[in-house]
Amino acid sequence: MSRLRIYDERKPEAAIGEFHEHAAIAHELRQAGVRFERWEANAPVRPGASQDEVIDAYRGDIDRLMESEGYQAVDVISLKPDHPDRANLRRKFLDEHTHSEDEVRFFVAGAGQFTLHIAGKVYEVLCEQGDLIGVPDGTRHWFDMSESPYFVAIRLFTNKDGWVAHFTGDEIAQRFPRMEPHASAVTT
Numbered sequence: 001m002s003r004l005r006i007y008d009e010r011k012p013e014a015a016i017g018e019f020h021e022h023a024a025i026a027h028e029l030r031q032a033g034v035r036f037e038r039w040e041a042n043a044p045v046r047p048g049a050s051q052d053e054v055i056d057a058y059r060g061d062i063d064r065l066m067e068s069e070g071y072q073a074v075d076v077i078s079l080k081p082d083h084p085d086r087a088n089l090r091r092k093f094l095d096e097h098t099h100s101e102d103e104v105r106f107f108v109a110g111a112g113q114f115t116l117h118i119a120g121k122v123y124e125v126l127c128e129q130g131d132l133i134g135v136p137d138g139t140r141h142w143f144d145m146s147e148s149p150y151f152v153a154i155r156l157f158t159n160k161d162g163w164v165a166h167f168t169g170d171e172i173a174q175r176f177p178r179m180e181p182h183a184s185a186v187t188t
Helices: 022-031 051-057 059-069 086-092
Strands: 003-008 017-019 035-038 073-079 103-118 121-128 131-135 140-144 151-157
Touching (some): 022 035
Antiparallel strands (some): 003 121, 035 131, 103 121, 103 131, 103 140
């Protein structure tokens, strides 16, 4: 189940709000300038589907966003718990950073946790299968996939070559909860 927890940036020990219904999560994030949508496949996506098959299953929503937001590239990323470099990949985005373009992810399977630092608040967003999150460029955030990662995600880019993390140097991410291993973490 998708989840949003909101914290005061100075109090990581206690959330000031928690939401589990998609409409409530989308409303809260929209107030912070963040896109949160639910997508449905227009065709079944079988385990082990190719990148083209995954993209084709969500082509209508992908094309809508590419046209309305100007995204130029799309790809699929997949990570399983047995990936030999999973610890390094996880560590890569655990510190607060920004990007010079939107970070848009749609979770075809599995889960990941985006934590956003906006206007004195911290928004911890557990994204699961069917969730799309659009983190606007320049937004301070970090991403966790847990110690046992499992996800398949569609990524949209304005300029795939230009997608680079700019680390803020703030240690805030170290004070907030990490993602627990997810129930849908499978090795198929």
